[in-house]
Amino acid sequence: MSSRPSWIRRYIFSTDHKIVGLQFLWAGLIFLLVGGLLAMVMRWQWAHPGEPVPWVGELLFSESNGAVTPASYTGLFTSHGLMMVFFAVTPILIGAFGNYVIPLLIGARDMAFPRLNMLSFWVTLGAQCLALASILMPEAPSSGWTMYAPLTSHYDSVPGHGQELMMLAIFLVGVAGIMGAVNYITTVLTHRAKGMNMMRMPLSVWGLFLTAILNALFIPVLAIAALLLLLDRVYGTHFFEPAVGDPILYQHLFWLFGHPEVYILILPVWGILSDLFSYFSRKPAYWYRGSVYAMMAICGLSGLVYGHHLYQTGLGPMLGTAFEALTLAISGPAVVLFVNWLCTLWRGAIRYELPMLFALGTLVVFAGGGLTGLYLGPITADIYMHDTLWVVGHFHLIMSAATLMGSFAAIYYWYPKMFGRMMHERAGQLHFAGTLVFAILTFGGMLVAGYEGQGRRLFDPFQYEFIVHLKSVNQYTTYAAFGMGLFQIIFAINFIGSLFWGTRAAENPWGAPSLEWSTSSPPPTENFSEEPIVCNGPHELGNPAVREALGKDWIGQSEVMP
């Protein structure tokens, strides 16, 4: 290259997938903080309804002497859900890791469409700013994250303009998501290094690749649903109005996206876990192809099960039963994937380093999330469980506990690659223990309250006689949530402090065979000094032949056996 690009081109408007990935990571982490704080205020209301919120109450709710009001409460749960799903977890898992990791792991110099990639980030950032603006409006969005019609289409039910800003933000983040998805799919299909056939890709790439496919298929559905709803609300069209349109049509569209969204968020985690279990038990991933096919099967099913969110809307019995059967069927491939993990660990040489601790924690909370879902699959059980805190606890175990602990595993794992330094071990262990224990207590508390019948989204649940006795459960749950929040401070300090004071990372600190560790940390602009030629699978660990020849228990993907 004749001239060095300017600082701004290199670090702000960069087309380098690594910079874009880090931008996504920072943006996502900031919104994780926003979403988390919203959750804390909401939890306070359940522990001490009507009492002034300590510290921030006077600032946020000055008109009510610092107490949450019913109107601000609806704003809290709506904003919390939307912030977390679209503006925190999605940018971290898909934006950050997808970008940072995919080209490095498949031996590419960059994404297939670097400019589109950069645009995807800036559109996401714009959407995040809009979302933030929407919750700072005098009337924040208050429709619930699902934004059901006709509640959302009418200003007398959902007042103010915060709602429109948020819907626009969702539309934009959808557009950015499609850009990212197209890019990831093309990159994986066309930019793999020589010798890197599909069945040699690390499972992290498989997870991100399948996520991208789901994104490309289903985000357009969400974008259209949000657009039609916006038209109903702002211009008085009648897509989802009773009599002329259909409010249930909106639910079909929303959940046709909404259910795959769960898999969109969890698939990258599954892929990353599959790799980490192999690397940190020094064993090949058990039945690699089985895991790939299981993830594919779940992707296929993910679009066919959304009807279980509509069981109580009067679905016809045949349709209901079909959705029920397909929903329950997901447990088949999910068990294959899960058992493959257990078998990977079995008789391994397990190393409890930070990424492994978080990966194991993810495995536990994910199992909890999966098993609590069994109660929601059958139509009859769902009659009672639907819209209770059981549902909230269940999906938080997966969409919060598992995705976040999975993200932490990935952050601790790739941090040395991203910044060339290690994160602090003791601080990380403390962060792990606190997060795991308090996550289980928090979401477990929700499950208990939900099993006893407590409905979700209630400003003051304790007006109901059947819920009054659950006040102490709600209080413990709240304190557990506060505990979980406090432990994230350790992470924030560790994450930022290690940038400056972390010990320098060794060339391949984890002894992992995948390609990203065959280049420097952080990698140069075009990743590899020369294009790697892949001659091994991603999990060649513990092979006795390798040990004999090389004197170590692994062989890199581009390393040639002597």
Add this chain to the structure above:
Amino acid sequence: MSISLPSDVSSEGWRIDHILHVTHWAVVLLSIITLVWLGISLVRDRKHRDATFTHGTSRREKAIPLALAAFVFFCVDGYLLVRSHSDLSASILRANDMLGKEGVVRVQIGARQWAWDIRYPGADDHFDTSDDFYTVSELVVPVGRPVVFELGSSDVIHSLYLPNFRIKQDAIPGRVLRGWFQAEKLGRFDIACAQHCGVHHYQMGGTVRVVSEDEFAAWRAAMSRDGARMHAEDARAQAAESGYQLVVEDGWPEAAPSRAWAWPWGRSVQSAGGAP
């Protein structure tokens, strides 16, 4: 403290409790398998210096995940599917059949922000006659008789939630859905709304009052006599008494609040979960 479902006071709630309890057993079993398996690995295998090398691709090795998946799929999922399907077709979706039963009580429940308008057919057992009468957010039913409700909404989507009767049914504007239950115990039980329906969603409560058959007959006769005179004033008074802050608008229920599509009846009726 023990964790338990709210007391079941219905004739059919046991079906739901049963499937939940079976799921408990399945979950306990699967949890034990997972935890023991994981626990052994985590404790025993941390001492290993070298792992046992395998890609897990032999026939025997593949059989382990496949066998467990098959077990969960056929035994756990299979049971849940068959059981829930038979409960639905044997009882829960049988609202239409219940209409033909001796002594069935019919009510129409109109949900709106933020109350339940409940219409009884009066002593003649026909709707749209002069002895129809209304209550607000208080559902009075006789013990031991099937109650068939038709549920609609005049504004947004609500969800009728009777925790002690294991009933939850969305109330959807533009549709009328039918469901049924039968109370087996006297007493007062909560009605709640399960679907976020606006800022006062949390206050959209009410009461199911289960009374003896004689008491119900007397109550119905009295209400029926006064039916024509029962209008918004009484509803407001009743609402104040029930302790929930309701917004009862004038002209109710003929011109229901704010929206054009009003009192949801006069449309085709589906049974909850569709017509069996």
